[in-house]
Every structure is written in C-alpha cells, then in structure tokens.
Amino acid sequence: METDAGADPVVPLRRIAGLFRPHRAALAGLCGLLVVQAGLGVVAPFLLRAILDDALPRRDPFLVSLLAVGMIVASVGSASLGVVTTGLSNTIGQRVMNDLRVSVYGRLQCMSLAFYTRTKSGEVLSRVFNDIGGVDNVITTTAGSVVQNATTALAIATAILVLDWQLALLCLVLVPVFLLFTLRLGKKRRSLARGRTHRMARLTTLVEESLSVSGVLLAKTMGNEKTMRDRFGVESREIASLERTAAMAGRWQTASRAMSLTVIPALVYWGAGLLLAGGATPISLGTVVAFTSMMNRLVGPATAMQSVGQNVATSKALFARIFEVLDLPVEIEDRPGARELRLRGGALELRGVSFRYEDGPWTLRDIDLEVAAGTTTALVGSTGSGKTTLAYLVARLYEVTEGRVCVDGTDIRDVTLESLAAGVGMVTQETYLFHDTVRENLRFAKPGATDAELEAAARTAHIHDTIAKLPDGYDTVVGQRGHRFSGGEKQRIAIARVLLRNPPVLILDEATSALDTRTERAVQAELDRLAEGRTTLVIAHRLSTVERADQIVVLHEGQIVERGKHEELLARNGHYARLVNGDNL
Known part of the structure; x- marks a missing residue:
C-alpha cells in the first residue's frame, strides 16, 4: 500500500469534486447566498459614485444621507452573509471530511487479515490521520472559497465594465498576464508535499512501534534507547528540511504576484487620471474613485483563487494516497445474495x-x-x-x-x-x-x-x-x-x-x-x-x-x-x- 515517494500521482479534479456530490443541496444554497453577497459587495462603489457626482455637487444632505445609509446597509448585509456563508461552507466541508474519514476507515476495516500481515501499522495510521488531516483545510474551505471568489470576481468584472469599459478592458487584460508568474508553483509544491507525506508515514511508523509498551520495553532491555532517538532525529530533520523548502517555495513568485496586484490598480488609476486631466473622455471623478474601490476589491478574489489552486495542487499527493486506500480491492466480503448462517449443530x-x-x-x-x-x-x-x-x-x-x-x-x-x-x-x-x-x-x-x-x-x-x-x-x-x-x-x-x-x-x-x-x-x-x-x-x-x-x-x-x-x-x-x-x- 505504500506509495513510491518519487511517483507523480494523477488525481482528476472531478474525483475530488465528487466528494461534495452527496451535499449538492447544501452547496446550491451556499451558492445562492454567495451570489447575493457578491451583489451586495459591488453596490457600495456605485453609491459612492452617486455621492461624489450627484449628491455633493447638488449640496443635497438628504440624498447624501440616503446614499451613505445605503452603503452602510450593503456593507452590513454583505458582512453578515459572509459570516453565514463561512459557517455553511465549513459545515459542508466537515461533513465531507467525516464522510472521507469513515470511508477510509471502513475500507481498511474490510481488508483481510493477510493485508495487515504485510502492511506496517504506522502506514495505516498515517493514511487515517496525516493524509486526511492534511486535506482538511482544502476540503473545508475550497468549495466556499471557489464559489465566493468566482461570484465576487464576476460581479466586480461586470461592475467595472458598467463603470468604464475602456479601463475595465485594460484591467482585465493586465491581471491574467501578471498571474502567469505562479503557474509552476503548484507543481513544485505538490512534489514537496509528496515527499513530506512519505516521510511522515515513516515517522508515524517509527513512533507507533517504538513508543508502544512492547517497543519501549524492547528498547530499554536492549539498551538501544539512544539508537531509537537518533533514528527519530534523522527522520525529523528530513521532515524539517522539507518543511523549510516548502515554506520558501515560490516566495519570489508570490511576492511578484502580490506586487503586481498592487501595481495594476496604480497603472489603471494613472491612466484614468490622464484621461480625466486631458478631458479626452467624459469620465467623472466619482467613476474614478468607484473604479479604484472596485480594483481594490478585485485583488482579494484574484489572490484567493490562485491560492486555492495552489492548495489543491499541493494536496493532490495526499488525495492520491487517500484514493489509493479507497481503491484497495476487498479480498474477503459478502457475496451478492449472501444469507444469514443458521447453525443446526455446527458441523x-x-x-x-x-x-x-x-x-x-x-x-x-x-x-x-x-x-x-x-x-x-x-x-x-x-x-x-x-x-x-x-x-x-x-x-x-x-x-x-x-x-x-x-x-x-x-x-x-x-x-x-x-x-x-x-x-x-x-x-x-x-x-x-x-x-x-x-x-x-x-x-x-x-x-x-x-x-x-x-x-x-x-x-x-x-x-x-x-x-x-x-x-x-x-x-x-x-x-x-x-x-x-x-x-x-x-x-x-x-x-x-x-x-x-x-x-x-x-x-x-x-x-x-x-x-x-x-x-x-x-x-x-x-x-x-x-x-x-x-x-x-x-x-x-x-x-x-x-x-x-x-x-x-x-x-x-x-x-x-x-x-x-x-x-x-x-x-x-x-x-x-x-x-x-x-x-x-
């Protein structure tokens, strides 16, 4: 059952997505709430533009108050829905995690005695705890994060097109170009994650064997406690080295991405300022400010979506090990049509x-x-x-x-x-x-x-x-x-x-x-x-x-x-x- 640390596991995204299939109804409700939340999130910039372009020039305190209240209500509504959707997303994620844990445990329980005579107990424990625990964050946050950021990005893209299509096109062309910097980051992190899971399985096996009553007794009576500590130290240092490499993997790409997502709005603001100063376009000050607000909001979804992609890519090695367990052939199971054994004497x-x-x-x-x-x-x-x-x-x-x-x-x-x-x-x-x-x-x-x-x-x-x-x-x-x-x-x-x-x-x-x-x-x-x-x-x-x-x-x-x-x-x-x-x- 042990996976080769050098192998490149191929896990179709549709199989990972299939884990959420039993919870389609809850996901549909989550999607509906996220669409409403995304819509509320783009209301405020339009109201801000109305304040700057209409209410303030007209010196109308009632209109200013009404628009300001509208911004507050939209903000409170969006934030409140954010709390609700976060809770619902985590609820769905934990249900999926529970299903996954139960499925893996159930499959391992179905395996024959021969399976356990040839498989290290630490390897089994690693699949149940380390591997499933490693995908917890991806499962509990990915579904909500993908839908939330996708709907938010779509709402913002639609809003900036409505505000000014020329600036919007410039923005929507520049953002994908800068995001290309991190395309190779996911593959590198996936390779590191694969090595880490292999090492963690070995470390779990060592701990399970050496820190049991029998293992401690053997080490003490043989005088090999230092040897066991040294073995543990070697495995631990290997994991620490992999963790350090993983922490630094793609830091320059990540820094470039963060920088680019700040530089792009600056370039857009600069272009809008030139257009406004030159009078070449009927763009208003309120539109520029609203557009600026929208661009700041676009940074978050763009960054989050790419992080989700990297997290999923990193977790593919773990998913491969989990699905390997779920795909194990059951050697001894009930035949179709198996009946109850009714003993007459027990011959x-x-x-x-x-x-x-x-x-x-x-x-x-x-x-x-x-x-x-x-x-x-x-x-x-x-x-x-x-x-x-x-x-x-x-x-x-x-x-x-x-x-x-x-x-x-x-x-x-x-x-x-x-x-x-x-x-x-x-x-x-x-x-x-x-x-x-x-x-x-x-x-x-x-x-x-x-x-x-x-x-x-x-x-x-x-x-x-x-x-x-x-x-x-x-x-x-x-x-x-x-x-x-x-x-x-x-x-x-x-x-x-x-x-x-x-x-x-x-x-x-x-x-x-x-x-x-x-x-x-x-x-x-x-x-x-x-x-x-x-x-x-x-x-x-x-x-x-x-x-x-x-x-x-x-x-x-x-x-x-x-x-x-x-x-x-x-x-x-x-x-x-x-x-x-x-x-x-």
Whole structure:
C-alpha cells in the first residue's frame, strides 16, 4: 500500500469534486447566498459614485444621507452573509471530511487479515490521520472559497465594465498576464508535499512501534534507547528540511504576484487620471474613485483563487494516497445474495482446501477434514505446519485459494460475514485488549450484556476474583494492550469475552498457552464442560489439552498426515508419537 515517494500521482479534479456530490443541496444554497453577497459587495462603489457626482455637487444632505445609509446597509448585509456563508461552507466541508474519514476507515476495516500481515501499522495510521488531516483545510474551505471568489470576481468584472469599459478592458487584460508568474508553483509544491507525506508515514511508523509498551520495553532491555532517538532525529530533520523548502517555495513568485496586484490598480488609476486631466473622455471623478474601490476589491478574489489552486495542487499527493486506500480491492466480503448462517449443530467440513499467501509457497495443500457437530478436534503439528492458518480459514479471516469450507453443509462464502462471526468464536494465542475498562472489553463481544452475564463469563474463565480485587473492579482501565494484567490474566479475560458470546463453534488457538499449570487445568475443565454439545477446534502444544479430543489431526508441511484418537495415534508410532515423545505438539 505504500506509495513510491518519487511517483507523480494523477488525481482528476472531478474525483475530488465528487466528494461534495452527496451535499449538492447544501452547496446550491451556499451558492445562492454567495451570489447575493457578491451583489451586495459591488453596490457600495456605485453609491459612492452617486455621492461624489450627484449628491455633493447638488449640496443635497438628504440624498447624501440616503446614499451613505445605503452603503452602510450593503456593507452590513454583505458582512453578515459572509459570516453565514463561512459557517455553511465549513459545515459542508466537515461533513465531507467525516464522510472521507469513515470511508477510509471502513475500507481498511474490510481488508483481510493477510493485508495487515504485510502492511506496517504506522502506514495505516498515517493514511487515517496525516493524509486526511492534511486535506482538511482544502476540503473545508475550497468549495466556499471557489464559489465566493468566482461570484465576487464576476460581479466586480461586470461592475467595472458598467463603470468604464475602456479601463475595465485594460484591467482585465493586465491581471491574467501578471498571474502567469505562479503557474509552476503548484507543481513544485505538490512534489514537496509528496515527499513530506512519505516521510511522515515513516515517522508515524517509527513512533507507533517504538513508543508502544512492547517497543519501549524492547528498547530499554536492549539498551538501544539512544539508537531509537537518533533514528527519530534523522527522520525529523528530513521532515524539517522539507518543511523549510516548502515554506520558501515560490516566495519570489508570490511576492511578484502580490506586487503586481498592487501595481495594476496604480497603472489603471494613472491612466484614468490622464484621461480625466486631458478631458479626452467624459469620465467623472466619482467613476474614478468607484473604479479604484472596485480594483481594490478585485485583488482579494484574484489572490484567493490562485491560492486555492495552489492548495489543491499541493494536496493532490495526499488525495492520491487517500484514493489509493479507497481503491484497495476487498479480498474477503459478502457475496451478492449472501444469507444469514443458521447453525443446526455446527458441523465443519473442509474439502480440497489449499491456501497460500499471494504467489508464495503452499501453506496448506489438499486438506480434507470433517468435524462432527458437538465434537472436539485437536490440530497438532510442528511450528509452521499450518494449524493456525487452517483455523483462520474456518473463521474466514483468510479466503481459501482452492476448495471450500462448510458449516452445516453451507459454504461459508455463501453466508454473511456478520452471521459467520456470530456463529464461530475464536480465542487466539495473541490476546488483545482495548485501552478501556474491563467491563467494556468484555462487552465488546456482546454490547447488550448485563453485569450478571459479564460476571458469569468471568467466573467461568476463573478471572472474576482477580477483577473483583482491583481498585475499581470491572470499571478498572486495563491499560494499553492490557499491560495492567499478566499474560495469563489477559488470556482468561479473552476467554471470558468469547464465552459471553456463547458461539456454537469454538476455535481455541493456544487459548491456555499463557496460563500456569494449575490455572490451565481449572480453565480447561470449564472449557471441556462448555465444549459439550459445541463444535470445538483446538490448537495446542500441551498433551493434556489434546489427549481427550474426539479426533486428533496431525499436520506436517501443510498436509494432514495422520488422524485418529490419542491411543490410536500413539500405537501407530508415527508423526504424532514422535511429537508426544518429544513433548512438542
């Protein structure tokens, strides 16, 4: 998923504009208000001309007062609409930002487990926070700014043509000529932004990995804290250098633009003064002053429109990374017409199942396996034999490359992922707890669970007494990744979490590996009791965990080499016997 920092991403502006499509009605209302605001903005110069050319020469105090009040009302109305339109523009922008964040998060959540095994977590965080945060200003201000400045510029152009078409043509020819100075500025800034996002992704990865509990523990025990600080310093200096270059990029062009937009009105005023002094044209003093006011107003929209263009060009690198996420193919999703899984007993059947990661070697090959409803099957084998991968295929965390996995005779690809997750529970070797209370960690499995249900599941997993002794009991915050608890305690909380769901099919992947012998026996006894009438798939290295299984399946190099009961397999003196004698299942 990582974008090459040297690539030149091409993002069509229509795709960026498409982000605003769901908010067309609000945009239409915003455009209407901006047109009215632009119209009010050009009223004052005409009223000023009337004061100078009509009211003052006639010495008419009533007319002067009326025109002055008109200028005040127009100004107040324009300013008030400016506040309203700014609020509406930001509201629309934040809605778009919310849609974008939710879309990116949703797409990342849909990705398979294999995606996360090959993608750095810091890279994922960078897409969600750095990239989306980087386009916040463009999205929240661009729509309103483009429409506002376009309507204002159009209104001013129309007004100056009405005031004096000769001066207007001179102005409208000179302004675009001077704006050409900054045409290349956007491309340069886009290149710098692309390099910055690449560096920020690397820095985010470094921070996420090194400042986690595990990362800090590793650095301290290895005595590599200085090394990590040096690595961070190198990445930070690179970003600082890019930021400095970006800050100075196009400063001469920008200075020339600002200067030109001040020089142009001066030239126009000079020309108008010559025409007025020479008497070659019937231009009035009021027209010159009004025209001057209009030209001052034109500087703002012209500058703002060009800034918007540069900001959009700069943000294209970020948009490219965001759209790259949104365009990721979802490897595992509900098929069209997928139905709810309605379990009758939870019988499992694997026919001709093979699996490999992308184009790598086969992890599993030609697996045929039947697990009768309500029975326990133990998967054993040496490290790397494919036990966990097979379990993940049953839970559809990975998609089979060949063959099919069925539950109660139904191919799991034909049922919804939500209903499959409700029917197949899993406790993995790597326990994960959120940085939240014990209560909320348990309720993650069953949001509507009562306190009594939480305690019952905790008692079953032999963790209730430990939780009850905590200062805040079930309301105690577990800490990052549950580091407040020992490995065995975390594992028992994870077991309680799955038991709370009470799934008909239960997968235990080294579920008691972190427990001491005494606790393991107690928890295993409860798991054995709960396994009655439940289809259970057990992966374990300890003999005591698997010897009571209804069926033991031995995997070797991704294939089933033996199956049967404990005594039968020992009598064969094959792979299983060698594993048992080596005390390494």
